[in-house]
Amino acid sequence: MMEISREILTRVTILDISVILMYIIGIVALAQNFKKVSIRFVRFFVLIGITHLFFTFVYYFYTLNNVADSIGYYRRVLYLYDSWGETFGQGVNFIYFLLYPLVKFIGLTYFGSFFIYSFFGLIGYYFLLKILLEISNKKWSNWFYLLLLPNIHFWSVAIGKDSLIFFAISFLIYTYYFNKPWYKYILPLLFIAFIRIHILFFLLISFGMMQLLLNKRIKVVHKVLIFLLLGFTFYALFPFLMQRVGFVDTESIISQIEDLETRKSQGETTIDMSGENLLVKWVSYLFRPFFYDAKNFLSIVSSLENVVWVLIFIKIFKNFRRSIINSYRNIYWFSLFSIFTITVPGAYLLYNLGIAVRQKTMVVPFLFVVFFLTLYKSSIKEIN
Numbered sequence: 001m002m003e004i005s006r007e008i009l010t011r012v013t014i015l016d017i018s019v020i021l022m023y024i025i026g027i028v029a030l031a032q033n034f035k036k037v038s039i040r041f042v043r044f045f046v047l048i049g050i051t052h053l054f055f056t057f058v059y060y061f062y063t064l065n066n067v068a069d070s071i072g073y074y075r076r077v078l079y080l081y082d083s084w085g086e087t088f089g090q091g092v093n094f095i096y097f098l099l100y101p102l103v104k105f106i107g108l109t110y111f112g113s114f115f116i117y118s119f120f121g122l123i124g125y126y127f128l129l130k131i132l133l134e135i136s137n138k139k140w141s142n143w144f145y146l147l148l149l150p151n152i153h154f155w156s157v158a159i160g161k162d163s164l165i166f167f168a169i170s171f172l173i174y175t176y177y178f179n180k181p182w183y184k185y186i187l188p189l190l191f192i193a194f195i196r197i198h199i200l201f202f203l204l205i206s207f208g209m210m211q212l213l214l215n216k217r218i219k220v221v222h223k224v225l226i227f228l229l230l231g232f233t234f235y236a237l238f239p240f241l242m243q244r245v246g247f248v249d250t251e252s253i254i255s256q257i258e259d260l261e262t263r264k265s266q267g268e269t270t271i272d273m274s275g276e277n278l279l280v281k282w283v284s285y286l287f288r289p290f291f292y293d294a295k296n297f298l299s300i301v302s303s304l305e306n307v308v309w310v311l312i313f314i315k316i317f318k319n320f321r322r323s324i325i326n327s328y329r330n331i332y333w334f335s336l337f338s339i340f341t342i343t344v345p346g347a348y349l350l351y352n353l354g355i356a357v358r359q360k361t362m363v364v365p366f367l368f369v370v371f372f373l374t375l376y377k378s379s380i381k382e383i384n
Helices: 014-032 039-064 069-079 092-106 110-135 142-148 150-155 161-177 182-195 197-214 220-244 259-269 278-287 297-318 326-348 353-362 364-376
Strands: 322-324 378-382
Touching: 014 039, 014 110, 039 069, 039 110, 039 142, 039 150, 069 092, 069 110, 092 110, 092 161, 092 182, 110 142, 110 161, 110 364, 142 364, 150 161, 150 297, 150 353, 161 182, 161 326, 161 353, 161 364, 182 197, 197 220, 197 326, 278 297, 278 326, 297 364, 322 326, 322 364, 326 364, 353 364, 364 378
Parallel strands: none
Antiparallel strands: 322 378
16 A cells, blocks of 8 residues: 655645634634533633643644554545545445545645544533533532543544544433434434444443333343343354454554554553453453553553542442432433443453553443432432
């Protein structure tokens, strides 16, 4: 495949500058929607936007000196495809499909295209803050500062799947939480299906399990039997499903077009989990790298942030016996089941901590919702 020069990757045009200016205007415009709540939340969303913009620059410069999927996506659109229709498809093809008009029709450079995908991630944060704001009864809490944690910003700004699926999942939760009309589900569901169709399958399982759990017309013993049957079916079909949807160890385009280079870049975070049970893999998927896994600056930052995730999980499970207020049980159990249905398959295939950190973008929106519901919408009376 034709190589892409550093000059092309670093080229900046007036159009790119215009996109950045519109990005900044977009931050301010979205922030104004919090004006009715409090000027503090207006300022806080501006802070989120500045953080997200900062990490867009950080990730862009990071890709210039490291193997990155973003460059692979841009290179293929720039050199391989002659028509927009060629790019349409599921998985990585969907990234090409969205990137093609930006590059070929509008004329954005690699640098400028970054900010379009980054803005999708920012809108994801907007939806997430709207949800958490309502859960907290529109009162400020220092817990909101969790939205400034660097890793999710870092992985939700680049050209690729992670920024788009973070947007789509946050949008889906927002739509469901605020009971929006059915047609508003179409866009987030389509995005999830085209980006990672297996994630849509897992979310549908989570929704079905939530409905089953909260359906009072079904006897408890029948619920247990159905849960066991669903669990066994999921376990039995899981390897087949993973093979059918092409969800292998890594979804990296770079592994296809620069295999040797990718292996070298990912080698520092590769771990052998073949002899470990699923629980150990799951804990590693969610909370590693730990301090002893850190090999570079990024993994050190990740290990520090993972301490926060451990504390959040401890607080969630510490209060697990507390009853969630009835009107919030649907979103609570849907989010909780989604955390497990998404992370268990990821843990099953875990071999690279870098990929595990990146794929947390799919889980974090659900985790924030569960955590804030635990803080603000759990009753004092414990479940008997």
